[in-house]
Amino acid sequence: MRVGFIVNPAARAGSGSALAQRVADRLRSAGVDVRTREPVDAAGTADAVRALSRDPGDGILVAGGDGTVALALRELRGSGIPLGIVPTATGNDLARTLGLGDRDADAAADAVIGRASRHIDLARVTAPDGRVSWFSTVLASGFDSKVNDRANRMRWPRGPLRYTIAILREFLVLRAIPYELELELPGGDTVRVAEDLLVAAVGNTRSYGGGIPICPDAAPDDGFLDVTLVRSAGRLRLLRLLRKVYAGTHAGEPEVSTYRVSAVTLRAVGVTAYADGEPLGSLPLRVDVEPGALTVFVPR
Structure with missing residues (x-):
């Protein structure tokens, strides 16, 4: 299994950085090939998602909050490429809806390792x-x-x-x-x-x-x-x-x-x-x- 992993700048600050690293470590210990990208701003995050989507492997993960997820979904909508969420911010409402606990590295990684996916609606x-x-x-x-x-x-x-x-x-x-x-x-x-x-x-x-x-x-x-x-x-x-x-x-x-x-x-x-x-x-x-x-x- 191969995935891209985008860690946004805010997620790299403080405890978010350790959380993202725990997710990457758990994925790699399960045999997942993880390609990490660390953009410096929102535009870079969108660019990173766009670049990885050209060769997505089995999916793309993002570490951040609902705003980071929003940047990713705009690039991935309609593509069929699975999006994984590592909730590291304050809101995390979509992650909560999907059954991912706040700042739960194991749950975020295991959702990818388990390969279970779901189609959800978006609002335009x-x-x-x-x-x-x-x-x-x-x-x-x-x-x-x-x-x-x-x-x-x-x-x-x-x-x-x-x-x-x-x-x-x-x-x-x-x-x-x-x-x-x-x-x-x-x-x-x-x-x-x-x-x-x-x-x-x-x-x-x-x-x-x-x-x-x-x-x-x-x-x-x-x-x-x-x-x-x-x-x-x-x-x-x-x-x-x-x-x-x-x-x-x-x-x-x-x-x-x-x-x-x-x-x-x-x-x-x-x-x-x-x-x-x-x-x-x-x-x-x-x-x-x-x-x-x-x-x-x-x-x-």
């Missing part, structure tokens, strides 16, 4: 100027995108606690935003929504922000996207609702609407959308599902 995002990008987890817009923006600026703490603190800080300046959405349902009908919203999230998977299940019924292989909309309420009520969001039990609440769609267009003024921990651009944006577009290594 199209801007008005035709620019296209993809994500694997959840698109956040509104309050949750502001949380992402704040969390990305924070140097401390690391891990999911960073998102919790960012949520609490943004909660102090919370306000609803006028949205217009066009939701294309599985049967072909279109639903139009015009409301003031706190959150408009589009999920290919259940969670973002290090495990917050904003789209609790989303599945990455069902050929659809899940949309969660949250309307405003009093602050005490919203604090209680926030607890339900963390538990994934918010879908039935009166302030929450959920939809299953094949595509959705989101419009709002002054809102930047985030997905996989990275900014996608300002609304309006259209999001479509690409069923089975990515092949990933998964635990047996």
Whole structure:
């Protein structure tokens, strides 16, 4: 068995470097030929994936978080080349969805050694100027995108606690935003929504922000996207609702609407959308599902 292994710059810092090395050592001890690449930035990571994909062997691994995975999936989508994930960052939402524990070197390596793979959907995002990008987890817009923006600026703490603190800080300046959405349902009908919203999230998977299940019924292989909309309420009520969001039990609440769609267009003024921990651009944006577009290594 032969694989490429890309270790992003952040993963080479601190404990991430030791984790990536443990994965490589475990693979080699199982007889896997590992070709390691260490790019210096995001552009180099994309270039490394592109170069390895021309002679991928049995698959390509990346060490990093959801942002690193996003760089890889844009190059590997539709290729059939299996992607292995070594979760070394703070979010790791796709890795968690696939059954890979946070910073679990043995599980990450064994998923490759076991050769078990799975096809999952991706979400394609199209801007008005035709620019296209993809994500694997959840698109956040509104309050949750502001949380992402704040969390990305924070140097401390690391891990999911960073998102919790960012949520609490943004909660102090919370306000609803006028949205217009066009939701294309599985049967072909279109639903139009015009409301003031706190959150408009589009999920290919259940969670973002290090495990917050904003789209609790989303599945990455069902050929659809899940949309969660949250309307405003009093602050005490919203604090209680926030607890339900963390538990994934918010879908039935009166302030929450959920939809299953094949595509959705989101419009709002002054809102930047985030997905996989990275900014996608300002609304309006259209999001479509690409069923089975990515092949990933998964635990047996």
